[in-house]
Amino acid sequence: MLPNFEQALKELEFQHLRRQLRIVESSSETTITIEGRKLISMASNNYLGLANHSALKQAAIKAINEWGVGAGAARLISGTMRPHQQLEEDLAHFKQVEGALTFGTGYTTNLGLIPSLIDKGGLILADRYCHASLIEACRLAKATLRVFHHNGQDHLEKLLKKRTKNTQTLVVTEGVFSMDGDLAPLPDLLQLCQNHGATLVIDDAHGTGVMGPNGRGTIEHFGLNPADVVQMGTLSKAIGTSGGYVAGTTFLKEFLINASKAFIYTTAPPPAIAAAASTALQVIQQEPGRRQRLWDNRNYLYSELRVMGFQLTNTQSPILPIIVKSSETALKMAQALDKAGIYIPAIRPPTVPKNSSRLRLTISSEHRKEQLMFVVKTIQKIQKELKLA
Template sequence: MKGFEHLEREIRDWRDKGVFRSLTELESDQGSIVTIGGREVIQLSSNNYLGLTTHPRLKETALKAVEAYGAGTGSVRTIAGTFTMHEVFEKKLAQFKHTEAALVFQSGFTANVGVLATILNEEDVVISDALNHASIIDGIRLTKAGRRIYNHVDLDDLKKALEETQGARRRLVVTDGVFSMDGDIAPLPEIVELCERYDAIVMVDDAHASGVMGKNGRGTVDHFDLHGRVHIQVGTLSKAIGVLGGYVAGPQVLRDYLIHRARPFLFSTSHPPAVMAACSEAIDVLMDEPERIDRLWENTRFFKEELNRLGFDTGKSDTPITPVMVGDDALAMQFSDELLEEGVYAQGIAFPTVPRNQARVRTIVTAAHSKEELEQALRAFERAGKKLGII
């Protein structure tokens, strides 16, 4: 069909540069071992931090919800009515996060977009870390507020941004709690102190800290004991929680306002019963099985230390997100392909997801990985790394 020639040219350019990737089909559930092309390989690209996607309690609860309430909900919550289970789960989530209220969105992406595009106007300024998630960037693009990007985790630059914007009605400082590509943790106590000094709102995207950091996986706010000092917490229900969706946790007034004005909430059908029931059960599992988080961190420390011992550069990661830095875009993709040949699925990440010349293979170990699986993966990394001259 004519009219897409410009797209075809771009795709040819990606192919020539060795960065075009096809979707990988999984022929199994999302566990520590997955089946790709009829082969069982070790999964090191999943956000399934705690192995909850296949937890028996979540599966059983989801099936019961379908039998009781059906496959879907029929419409948006403000029009067709909201299921009681949505309200009950949001109250449970708010209690878990130690906030007044919580509101569930269709994804972590729409939660960030929903907040940023809704609560700010042209009198306000949003101040954002340079390496924040794409959903934060897109949310900022949709707001009429002014914007200021500060250098990654650079507190001096953040302070300068706060000083330069004191004429605004309201400043909102937004940061990832854990940065998704590098695995480093935001200096949240220092950010909060600066915002208190300059009377700014703090918003934290804890997508990669929910279920991973803090007591029972409550996130970075709990990890740093900042309850009551962070105004807005955004998170996901589709990574460590193991199901689907996103949430906003904060004061009741924020929830009330978003219900009336946040377009992703107002114009999207609510999650089906199976999703809500499984998410609710996942919170109970976090409370009942804290050893899963302990095992996640034990696996993380072992894998990271062994990669470094082999000579790989794992950047500045402090979390289960462990990038294996390569640099060249095409080489990172080639490294990923070699790993798959060796029985390990670990995706290459290149521009525009990360800056140019900072391509990497991004790995995430989980609580579900056995030490034997991680040792097997490390041997694969060693063979592929030596073959390509990375180590």
Template sequence: MKGLEWVEAEINEMKNNESFRPLTELESDQRAKVMINGKEVIQLSSNNYLGLTTHPRLKLEAVRAVDTFGAGTGSVRTIAGTFSMHEELEKELAAFKHTEGSLVFQSGFTANQAVLGTLLTKEDIVISDELNHASIIDGIRLTKAARSIYRHTDTKDLEEKLKEASGYRTKFVVTDGVFSMDGNIAPLPEITELCEKYGAVLMVDDAHASGVLGRNGRGTVDHFDLNGRVHIQVGTLSKAVGVLGGYVAAPSAVIDLLKMKGRPLLFSTSHPPAVTAACREAVRVLQEEPERIDLLWKYTKYWKKKLKEAGFDTGKSETPITPVMTGEEKAAHELSDALLEEGVYARSIVYPTVEKGKARVRTMVTSEHTPEILDEALEAFIRAADRTGLQRNE
């Protein structure tokens, strides 16, 4: 179409430099094995850490909610879209996270935008880890606050940035709890101590720690026994929780301000009944079925051990997020394509999602993967690596 020629040119450039990838269609529910292009393959790319997307209790509550309350809510939360079930979910989330209150958003992305866009003004400075999630980066861009970036998980550099941040109303430090591409955990105890030393507010995005770390999956704050010392926790309801959405767990004053000024809440229709009811049931399952988290970590350790024994470079991962590093973008795409032919779906991750030269195939273990399935996946990785010429440390 006339006027959008530059769009076609950009797409063609992406195809030429191997950064354009079509979407993959799944033809089944989300389990350890899925159907893609009519073929059953091992799924190693989903965030369904605990298998809750297909949990019978969540499915039943979703159906019941639709029967009782309908398919949607018909309004934003602040007008006519707050149902009793929304309030109940938020009360249970706050109790689960050991915070005064919580507030649910349409996604973890919008939860981060709401917090940063609401709490930060030109009077403040935000200090952010250089590898924080895109939703944090975009949230910061929406504010007029001063910005400072510290080297990834480098607490010495963070302290220097805190020392330099004098004269602002609020020094606001934000970090991922678990970093989504490398799978490493933020040094939260040290960060918390620095924030306390310099009077800074601390916000943690626990998207990939919710349901994974901490007692019953309460996240990195609980994992490090820092309850009551971290000001704001953000997480998702769409990864280990298995459904959709995001949440903020924080002091009541923060929650109240977000209700009045959080633009994603003010201008988006609220969670539909099926989603709300399923999320609430998931919080209960986390507390009643801790064996799912035990299995997740058992299989995660097994998978990492097997990959390393086979000579694959898994970077600095400490969590179920386990990258297989390839370096170059083309090598990552070739490995991912070969894996699919060998019966494993593991997506390649390249620039701009990660730095140039740090491409990888990111694998995600769940509680539904068994040693037998993972052994099968490992053999596929070895065959695919041999086919594509990926070097292994044998």
């Protein structure tokens, strides 16, 4: 007998938690077409507009003509092609580390990284707001998992002090938190790790291309030495393509090639995606104006939302969440915005903690001022209509 899926879906519907796919009939730009209607999109992680950059498209087309569409096998069998090797060299250079290793997605990068770093008997201390892929990765590892308060250095220190001496320990966090847009206090966390002989693992999915004077990420933003930490990131957000990577020492890379199941037992990513991602890294370095426009847009929208009196998070990034608490209100707001021609998704549990449903706006360098002004005016109107804070 099959489980009662219909009943499970009805229950989700009742709690305003049922999710549904919407088909987008256009590329990921600042406007998207859904069900024949053009909407301003405030929902993409394509922070620098690179998913549609002509240089990336040309690089992918050229690579398809040369290398075909699929890699044909896992990297260790016959799937490692020149574009994969080139991308890893480019990532290592960009992240200022010895080596990088790429994976099929950011999600599988975490699944492939964390269980490889720690054995049974070890301890993983993860921030409570870590992304689902990190939490799943920690659970997949055979070590004990403990969660510390979000950005709670004191709590983390207590847990570090409490553990049995010489227990191998990973401290896992994000550079920029994906749902709140705030930053982890990386210098303090690194200091704690160094004092207690633990390894700091940072997911910089939302920091790469966005944070730091050269867009190298949150580690550059804080002026830390990348050699002191293990970092991973995605190619799917500011880099505009898809896939994930680990950046660190040559030994770490070689070790993962030998130990990481999510690397070993899966077909290599399409070589054209690797070629496009390499081009994205060049564009990020050659067109710093994109990052400047991103931050100008972000600062404009952030200050307008503050003036409106919404409850915002402690965001320090182009992720701007408006906390409305109830899932029903979040859905109502998203629907009203949709009607007015703006797409902002309602983010509800279990993606965020209970009673913290929100609208999550993500900003792009490519949003035009008129679009952002329209978003501000529309949110103001809906705020009045729904009698929100």
